[in-house]
Amino acid sequence: MRVLSGRELNRALLARNLLLERSTLDVVAATEHLVGLQAQEPQEPYVGLFSRLADFDPVAASDLLESRRVVRTLMMRRTIHLLSAADCLGLRALHQPMLEQRMRGVLRTRLVGVDEEELREAGTPLFVGEARQLAEAGRALADRWPGAVARDLGDALSSLVPLVQVPPRGLWRQAGPARNTTISTWLGQDVPTTGGSGAIAAESLVLRYLRAYGPAASADVRSWSGLAGLPAAVKNLLPDLVTYRDERGRLLLDVPDGLLPDPDTPAPPRFLPAFDNAVLGYDDRSRIIDDADKGLSILGARYLLVDGRVRATWTTRVDDDATTVLVISPLGGLTRAEAGDDVDAEAEWLLTFLTSGGGHRIEWAAA
Known part of the structure; x- marks a missing residue:
């Protein structure tokens, strides 16, 4: 088989x-x-x-x-x-x-x-x-x-x-x-x-x-x-x-x-x-998803897939100046360089979708 x-x-x-x-x-x-x-x-x-x-x-x-x-x-x-x-x-x-x-x-x-x-x-x-x-x-x-x-x-x-x-x-x-x-x-x-x-x-x-x-x-x-x-x-x-x-x-x-x-x-x-x-x-x-990260689902984590696997979580917040910030929190040692430019491009597209083109930016949390 x-x-x-x-x-x-x-x-x-x-x-x-x-x-x-x-x-x-x-x-x-x-x-x-x-x-x-x-x-x-x-x-x-x-x-x-x-x-x-x-x-x-x-x-x-x-x-x-x-x-x-x-x-x-x-x-x-x-x-x-x-x-x-x-x-x-x-x-x-x-x-x-x-x-x-x-x-x-x-x-x-x-x-x-x-x-x-x-x-x-x-x-x-x-x-x-x-x-x-x-x-x-x-x-x-x-x-x-x-x-x-x-x-x-x-x-x-x-x-x-x-x-x-x-x-x-x-x-x-x-x-x-x-x-x-x-x-x-x-x-x-x-x-x-x-x-x-x-x-x-x-x-x-x-x-x-x-x-x-x-x-x-x-x-x-x-x-x-x-x-x-x-x-x-x-x-x-x-x-x-x-x-x-x-x-x-x-x-x-x-x-x-x-x-x-x-x-x-x-x-x-x-x-x-x-x-x-x-x-x-x-x-x-x-x-x-890695077994070590499965428990995040219970907490309602939103996931970022990189090369098809869960490699980070993400949230959004709105700052005092009305800027919407998409915060990416890496898992398993993922770095921004390893994630590549495609992640930033997808994040920009998501932010445009969520904000209808309003002020926004991407922030990577410390690994």
Whole structure:
């Protein structure tokens, strides 16, 4: 069985995740190809799309939220993702058991005596009319369960009831509270049941993951999706998949037409937003980040890829003179000279995108 080196896996990830060359896909098609962008920080998906798409227009992308072609909703790993409307509808039934299981893992000891079905039945109508914050819905039900905290009741409802966060939350350069309404209210369609028309099957999800993130082990698919019940889907697919080994001996699954670029293909620098699935989408993240730096993801670090790997983090600040400063903090001894002029050029482009051409500069923190 062919063994794929870490560099081969890195270039495959970059190519399939639209990071080796900016894509001409439109925003909806790119979002569906990536099976969503993690989006608990509302402005971060715009950076993720900027780094992947040619001629990306954030205003047009923002308009897609208002026109309901893309939505913000809980999905993979019980985290907020930016998804197409079709994927929001199609993926919910598959992820519903995981969302509830993870909710219980967090809230079980804080919701003693709260019946989930009763909470779901009582809570759903609260989101059908005017969109509301989760804690607000929890307060509306507090008298029914006086031993529970309203915030926890609202948190539980975010998993029990299929919801979307509505604008202005998530619009480009706008802020707004996380107000929610039901998916069916917002999109005008009921969420398909498992196996129903429009529902996305586990096998289809695995194939889509491999096309955007593969080759990968079944543990990687599980880590990305949060779904535990995938062995049957993998078993069903296996006769039609190709397999490899990585340098750690793990069995890797792949679609037959999956991109495998030459490992010597040059990789341009790319700035990734916080919680980007190019990094989080694996159990073994060694193809893109050193083990010593994995913990930075928990802190919401934004990453700079140099030669395809995480070599720095980045942040922005606004100085007293209204200058936007992009601060690059190297990892693993990266120097500005080693990073090369291409990093400064990409940083300039990112700053122009973030500031609409306003005053800005690049600053490298001490290594």
